[in-house]
Amino acid sequence: MINVPIRFIDLFAGIGGLRLAFEKQGCKCVFSSEIDSFAKKTYKYVFKEEPFGDITKIEANNIPYHDILTAGFPCQPFSLAGVSKYISLGHSHGFLHKTKGTLFFDIARILDYHKPKAFLLENVKNLRSHDKGNTWHLIENILTKDLGYYIFPKIIDAKNLVPQHRERIFIVGFKDIDTFFWPKIPNRTPKLSEILDDSPDEKYTLSDHLWLYLKAYAEKHRRRGNGFGFGLAQIDGISRTLSARYHKDGSEILIPQKGRNPRRLTPRECAKLMGFPSIYWNPVVSDTQAYKQFGNAVVVPLVSLIAESIVKSLLHHDRQQLIEGSTLKEVCPLG
Numbered sequence: 001m002i003n004v005p006i007r008f009i010d011l012f013a014g015i016g017g018l019r020l021a022f023e024k025q026g027c028k029c030v031f032s033s034e035i036d037s038f039a040k041k042t043y044k045y046v047f048k049e050e051p052f053g054d055i056t057k058i059e060a061n062n063i064p065y066h067d068i069l070t071a072g073f074p075c076q077p078f079s080l081a082g083v084s085k086y087i088s089l090g091h092s093h094g095f096l097h098k099t100k101g102t103l104f105f106d107i108a109r110i111l112d113y114h115k116p117k118a119f120l121l122e123n124v125k126n127l128r129s130h131d132k133g134n135t136w137h138l139i140e141n142i143l144t145k146d147l148g149y150y151i152f153p154k155i156i157d158a159k160n161l162v163p164q165h166r167e168r169i170f171i172v173g174f175k176d177i178d179t180f181f182w183p184k185i186p187n188r189t190p191k192l193s194e195i196l197d198d199s200p201d202e203k204y205t206l207s208d209h210l211w212l213y214l215k216a217y218a219e220k221h222r223r224r225g226n227g228f229g230f231g232l233a234q235i236d237g238i239s240r241t242l243s244a245r246y247h248k249d250g251s252e253i254l255i256p257q258k259g260r261n262p263r264r265l266t267p268r269e270c271a272k273l274m275g276f277p278s279i280y281w282n283p284v285v286s287d288t289q290a291y292k293q294f295g296n297a298v299v300v301p302l303v304s305l306i307a308e309s310i311v312k313s314l315l316h317h318d319r320q321q322l323i324e325g326s327t328l329k330e331v332c333p334l335g
Contacts, residue, residue, distance in 0.1 A: 006311060008068035009033075011107065013051050015042045017276070017298040018070040018120065021307040030064040038289040045284045055106045060113035068310065069111060069119040072298055073103050104139060111147050118310055121171040122298055125155045128169060139171075149173040152180040158299040162275050163190040163238040166299060170306060177317050183305035193235045195272035196255065205263040206254070214251055230254055232262060242273055244295035247288040267291060275300040 005028035010019045013034040023029065032051035034040050044050040052058060111119065128136045143149050152172045159165050172180055206214070214230045230251040231240045239253045242265075246252065250264030257263055265273065267290035271280040274297050283290035 006068060006314060007064070007066045008070055009063060009066045009110075010051070011055055011069065011071035011110070012073045012103070013043060014039050014072060014297055015276075015280070015293045016046055017274070017300050018072060018122070018303055018307075019047065020277070020300050021298075021303040022068065022070065022311075024304050025307050025311045027068065027307075027311065030066055033058065038285045039293055041285055042280075042283065042293060046279055056103070060110050063110060063114065066114060067117045067314070069107070069114070069116050070121075071107050071119070072122040072296075073107060104142075108142055108147065111143075111149070115175060117175050117314055118177075119149070119171075119173045120303075120306060120310060121173075122303070123169050123171075125167045125169050128153070128155070143171070143173055149175055150178045150180075152182070154182055156182075156185070156302060158275075158302045159190075159238050160185045160188055161190070161301040161305075162273055162299055163192040163195060164240075164242060164273050164299070165238055166241045168298070170303075172306070172310060174313065174317075177313055180313055181309060183309045185302075185305070190238070191236050192233055192239055192273075195269055196235070197266055197269055200263060200266050200269075204266055205257065206250070206261045208261065210249060211261045214249065232256055239273065242270060242295050244292045246270070246295050247291035267294070270294040274298075275302070 005026060006022075007030045008022050008027050010016070010029055010032040013019065013032045014036075016032075019029050019032065029047075032043070032047075032049075033053065033055040034043060034051040035054045040051055040053075107119075107121065127139075130136065140151065140153075143151050150173065153169060154172075155167055155169045157165060157167045174180065218230055232254050233239045233256070235256070241252070243252060246264070253265055254262040255265065267283050267287055268281045270291060271283075271294060274294050276294070276297070277300070283293075285293070
């Protein structure tokens with residue numbers, strides 16, 4: 001724990017996974033923003049405060065000073081068509097023109113205004129290959145060349161912390177720190193059986209109609225030579241990635257049941273699969289919304305380790321600055 005709280009903001013906050021991670025390190029959340037009304041309901045239930053709404057309508061000067069910006073931002077297609085036009089006309093072609101209309105633009109403008117010491121961004125791993133790498137190249141250039149941050153991107157699979165294959169890209173950035181050590185991930189293999197309920201409600205068992213449909217759908221695609229279909233989970237292994245569409249049929253993660261049709265995960269099990277604490281285990285929203293929320297969330301134990309490394313880097317840097325400042329005063333006491 002730290003004595004003087006490091007302040008952070010929680011953008012595209014969802015249900016607060018990133019906030020949990022940084023609060024665990026003793027940091028203080030001074031601002032949060034989330035547009036989805038159902039996610040805001042969960043967030044308010046957990047943190048006893050409601051996030052502000054649409055970040056695209058919030059001016060940067062209305063956001064409090066902060067040391068760290070966090071954001072699990074959606075990956076929108078970037079329209080690059082206008083960039084060459086702006087260049088040919090002799091206009092500015094910084095991030096204001098390059099990313100206007102995307103949600104990354106709002107992260108960039110807030111970083112530009114507040115210049116926090118650090119940030120943590122999270123996105124799908126395909127961000128690096130999106131649009132043949134053009135999207136990533138643009139983001140990288142804006143963060144480093146336009147905004148002056150050292151960045152450290154890494155794709156991490158959370159499978160050693162939760163029983164789920166879930167790869168995401170994390171981008172850590174620092175204003176004045178040019179080295180970052182990623183946390184060591186425990187070398188263990190959690191089992192899906194560890195998070196399963198003993199007596200799930202019958203409503204989560206697939207109907208005969210849906211089960212027959214999923215089997216027929218899988219067989220059709222098998223004949224075509226592709227892998228589309230349902231995923232019958234290995235109880236003593238890990239699951240596929242939980243997605244926001246899980247509420248539709250649960251096909252990517254089905255739990256086998258002896259003598260019965262397989263079943264979906266319950267929302268409580270989804271919370272555990274993402275590493276959320278017990279306050280999330282009985283959602284205050286419908287099952288449909290809960291599935292969407294957990295499918296869009298971050299794996300809490302993983303981001304907690306990353307948050308710990310970020311905070312340690314900031315504190316170490318501040319201590320070094322203090323030591324160097326003290327040494328300078330000793331050498332030049334009248335300086």
